[in-house]
Amino acid sequence: MTTSHEEKLAHPLLQSVKDKLAKSDAFLALDAPGRKDEEWRFVRLDNVFKANVSVATAAADVPAAKLAAHNVPEAKGRALVFVDGVFSKELSDTSALGDISLEVVASDSGDAPKAFGEIAALQLGGEDYFAALNAATYAQRVDVVVGKDVSAGTVHLLHVRTAGEGRLVTPRVFVSVGMGSKLTLVEEHVSLDADTEHVTNALVEVEVAESATVQHVKVQDENLASHHIARTALRVAEGSNYTSVTVTFGAAFSRHDLHAEILGGSSIAGLHGLAKISGRQVADTHSVMNHAHPHAESDQLHKCVVDDRAHAVFNGKIFVRQIAQQTNAFQLNRNLLLSDRAKVDTKPQLEIFADDVKCTHGATIGQLDEDQLFYLQARGIPASQAANLLTYAFAAEVVERVPVLSVRKRLAARISPDHRRRNKEASREWPPI
Amino acid sequence: MLSIKNLHVAAENAKILRGVDLEVKPGEIHAIMGLNGSGKSTLVKTLAGHPHYEATAGEVSFEGEDLLELEPDERAKKGVFLAFQYPVELPGVSNMVFLRHALNSIRAERGEDELDPLEFDDYVRECLKVVDMNPAFLDRSVNVDFSGGEKKRNEILQMAVLRPKLALLDETDSGLDIDALRTVADGVNQLANEDNAVVLVTHYQRLLNHIEPDFVHVMVNGKLVKSGSKELALQLEERGYDWILKEIEEG
Numbered sequence: 188m189t190t191s192h193e194e195k196l197a198h199p200l201l202q203s204v205k206d207k208l209a210k211s212d213a214f215l216a217l218d219a220p221g222r223k224d225e226e227w228r229f230v231r232l233d234n235v236f237k238a239n240v241s242v243a244t245a246a247a248d249v250p251a252a253k254l255a256a257h258n259v260p261e262a263k264g265r266a267l268v269f270v271d272g273v274f275s276k277e278l279s280d281t282s283a284l285g286d287i288s289l290e291v292v293a294s295d296s297g298d299a300p301k302a303f304g305e306i307a308a309l310q311l312g313g314e315d316y317f318a319a320l321n322a323a324t325y326a327q328r329v330d331v332v333v334g335k336d337v338s339a340g341t342v343h344l345l346h347v348r349t350a351g352e353g354r355l356v357t358p359r360v361f362v363s364v365g366m367g368s369k370l371t372l373v374e375e376h377v378s379l380d381a382d383t384e385h386v387t388n389a390l391v392e393v394e395v396a397e398s399a400t401v402q403h404v405k406v407q408d409e410n411l412a413s414h415h416i417a418r419t420a421l422r423v424a425e426g427s428n429y430t431s432v433t434v435t436f437g438a439a440f441s442r443h444d445l446h447a448e449i450l451g452g453s454s455i456a457g458l459h460g461l462a463k464i465s466g467r468q469v470a471d472t473h474s475v476m477n478h479a480h481p482h483a484e485s486d487q488l489h490k491c492v493v494d495d496r497a498h499a500v501f502n503g504k505i506f507v508r509q510i511a512q513q514t515n516a517f518q519l520n521r522n523l524l525l526s527d528r529a530k531v532d533t534k535p536q537l538e539i540f541a542d543d544v545k546c547t548h549g550a551t552i553g554q555l556d557e558d559q560l561f562y563l564q565a566r567g568i569p570a571s572q573a574a575n576l577l578t579y580a581f582a583a584e585v586v587e588r589v590p591v592l593s594v595r596k597r598l599a600a601r602i603s604p605d606h607r608r609r610n611k612e613a614s615r616e617w618p619p620i
Numbered sequence: 621m622l623s624i625k626n627l628h629v630a631a632e633n634a635k636i637l638r639g640v641d642l643e644v645k646p647g648e649i650h651a652i653m654g655l656n657g658s659g660k661s662t663l664v665k666t667l668a669g670h671p672h673y674e675a676t677a678g679e680v681s682f683e684g685e686d687l688l689e690l691e692p693d694e695r696a697k698k699g700v701f702l703a704f705q706y707p708v709e710l711p712g713v714s715n716m717v718f719l720r721h722a723l724n725s726i727r728a729e730r731g732e733d734e735l736d737p738l739e740f741d742d743y744v745r746e747c748l749k750v751v752d753m754n755p756a757f758l759d760r761s762v763n764v765d766f767s768g769g770e771k772k773r774n775e776i777l778q779m780a781v782l783r784p785k786l787a788l789l790d791e792t793d794s795g796l797d798i799d800a801l802r803t804v805a806d807g808v809n810q811l812a813n814e815d816n817a818v819v820l821v822t823h824y825q826r827l828l829n830h831i832e833p834d835f836v837h838v839m840v841n842g843k844l845v846k847s848g849s850k851e852l853a854l855q856l857e858e859r860g861y862d863w864i865l866k867e868i869e870e871g
Contacts (some may be wrong), residue, residue, distance in 0.1 A: 398635050568721060
């Protein structure tokens with residue numbers, strides 16, 4: 188049974204971009220994903236498709252003071268701010284770009300950098316509906332281009348969502364780091380209010396050239412009415428090092444697809460993640476690590492802290508192609524359930540076609556350890572504090588990997604037990620990491 | 621200080637302790653010896669409040685208070701300390717943070733000011749000397765990748781930091797080589813004084829060569845069946861436990 192174009196475009200989610208989509212054969216060729224699809228079988232997208240959202244055409248007024256909490260001093264002079272998906276020149280600071288080319292470009296402006304769109308198209312297992320939606324509808328893209336042998340410092344891309352009208356936010360980012368260069372990218376998604384239902388559909392492509400290093404930090408802390416769907420696609424070359432740390436606190440529903448194509452030896456790709464969710468949140472992470480070249484390493488640590496009736500999903504695929512001898516691939520998914528009704532689905536998948544490789548993977552699901560709790564109590568620490576300390580320690584293992592100090596400190600405070608109480612005196616007790 | 625009367629303890633419906641009586645006064649060191657499974661570890665774990673053990677009958681008072689009514693952390697704050705037979709690993713929790721947190725919980729209970737990180741740093745460095753420990757251990761996660769001996773030493777470091785009134789040492793000697801045993805025993809001896817008390821549980825007499833007990837008790841089948849001086853420990857070492865069992869049978 189085929190679905191007509193009208194039916195495909197009937198979802199409230201798509202109303203404001205209907206005209207663009209009607210012209211996109213690539214998008215119209217795809218059916219909306221649902222639970223029948225292997226890649227989406229653990230979650231429901233009904234609420235995403237039902238969301239009443241429109242596309243903002245101008246950046247709403249946001250006082251700079253409201254963004255102070257999200258300031259990244261390391262990225263001073265290299266910070267772009269987007270309000271409901273629209274670039275805000277006023278809030279951005281590009282006063283110290285140095286040797287980086289950091290440009291916001293309209294989608295219809297023609298010239299795209301080499302490899303743009305190619306990296307996202309490399310994903311395995313068919314087309315991606317949301318990537319196609321992004322490609323057909325994004326209005327502005329960001330090109331972060333670093334030439335050869337440049338120490339580019341830190342770039343901050345801050346996406347804020349405002350109160351009022353629900354928006355479809357479509358970030359599109361292309362990052363290319365040239366041979367021997369180094370870039371740190373902080374990608375942050377936040378809401379300025381608690382109730383407005385926004386939908387984000389992001390697509391980030393990263394090209395890491397020979398001997399280049401990219402550190403990518405993604406923080407998703409949107410409000411609990413929102414939905415966040417994102418894909419990070421990357422290609423790493425010989426001798427390069429790409430490491431990402433993705434931290435998920437927000438959104439009612441979030442889905443993050445990471446896809447790494449390893450195309451050169453002596454390279455390292457690390458995809459780490461922490462999802463700390465509660466209430467009825469759903470956080471779904473799918474990763475693909477495709478070893479298509481010998482002598483490369485990959486490393487993944489994905490942790491979930493799941494409270495109340497929240498639901499975390501992890502699906503981590505590792506492919507080691509026949510050519511990829513001497514691959515060293517490591518993957519670990521650890522889940523901490525803080526309530527009886529919290530739920531985790533985890534599915535590590537290894538497909539190895541080479542015979543001389545070292546691949547380890549594992550998944551654990553557990554509650555707080557009784558012996559650890561008793562040990563802390565036996566030293567005078569009350570049960571509730573002991574539980575908080577152990578939860579903090581569990582989550583901190585991922586936060587510790589964030590390479591940007593100000594962001595790491597901010598995240599450490601966010602996962603600290605005193606976060607809710609905002610008690611400065613008490614938080615002094617918690618370790619700065 | 622500690623008064624145990626007719627204590628019965630069960631775990632998962634199995635009776636383990638069947639009427640233990642013990643009086644401990646400040647300044648005393650008591651050793652409890654017995655075969656595996658006799659219930660000696662159960663006794664000290666019950667005193668510390670381990671959730672797996674349930675007191676089904678009897679009384680325990682600590683400085684006049686009903687100890688069994690208190691949560692484990694409350695017991696610790698009152699000055700009860702258990703050196704674990706199998707110290708627990710706490711990945712991601714640094715030894716330094718753990719120790720400071722524990723000490724400050726206990727100081728708050730005593731009505732003393734909390735120590736800030738700098739004050740604590742000075743304090744803990746003095747404590748390290750008691751067990752001859754390298755300061756590098758403070759920056760590591762609690763007990764993670766510690767050797768058996770290092771874990772036991774870390775337990776006594778915690779005792780040095782927290783200065784309990786009643787220290788319960790559960791098989792602190794097991795897994796220690798002779799040098800480590802001396803260091804640990806020496807640490808305990810430095811910490812023992814007229815105002816505190818030590819109850820140590822052990823399999824073997826060898827720890828008692830270094831920590832001299834005032835009283836030795838023998839536990840058989842969940843009861844303290846015989847008490848004596850340190851000479852009793854030497855007798856057990858030489859003759860084993862059979863003669864005691866025989867004595868009991870003969871009434």
